[in-house]
Amino acid sequence: MSPLEDDDLLPEILVRLPPQPSSLPRASAVCKRWRLLVSDPGFSRRFRIRHRRSPPLLGFFRRNNGLPFVPTLDAPDRVSPGRFSLQRGDGDRFMPLGCRHGLVLISNKPKNQILVWDPVTGDQRRLVLPPGVAVHAEKTSINGAVLRAHAAGDDAQHFQVVLVVADNDDEQHRRALACAYSSETGAWGDLVSTQLPPDVIMSDAPTLVSIDKPAVLVGDSLYWKLAWNMDGIL
Known part of the structure; x- marks a missing residue:
């Protein structure tokens, strides 16, 4: 046989x-x-x-409001740009924050929302910003990361979102704030903060968590670049 x-x-x-x-x-x-x-x-x-550890790079999304998809593979593996299109509603303004594990994390600032989108299946989840982050998002930029929790060989459906923002209300005591969401519980966790060391702050300008660079995942830790008045890593 x-x-x-x-x-x-x-x-x-x-x-x-x-x-x-x-x-x-x-x-x-x-x-x-x-x-x-x-x-x-x-x-x-x-x-x-x-x-899942070595998937092909199908293409990339341009960082503008339409989030157009640009394919990188040749036929017959080339994916049509329209295959991964994200429908916008009235008042939506999208800004990609990063992608990981097949999910794209998108900020929709006019509506105080975060969008978690699976381009392959088309599934999306719109999350309202937690109050502790939303109050600062009105004045400064936020960044974040999305992770899918793969448990011991499982193709897990649950994901987590981590948002970070800098608090500049008190110039003498500037903080970085973070909050995590779990799709398993359907809720945001408590807001946590850490003091920014005063010796790395270089001017009276506000500190920003850079939106030009996505988060980097190393082991179980996420890292973001701090920008504008300081050169550091959160």
């Missing part, structure tokens, strides 16, 4: 196909048996988990 005829071996072979957008559609065109296998939710989940 050929390995391709073995129902136990075939999934092990196909799950090792490269994670390019055209791989599974091409495999499904071979025959009905292959099509049933690659369209099975359990197989799709295994395929995503196997390749």
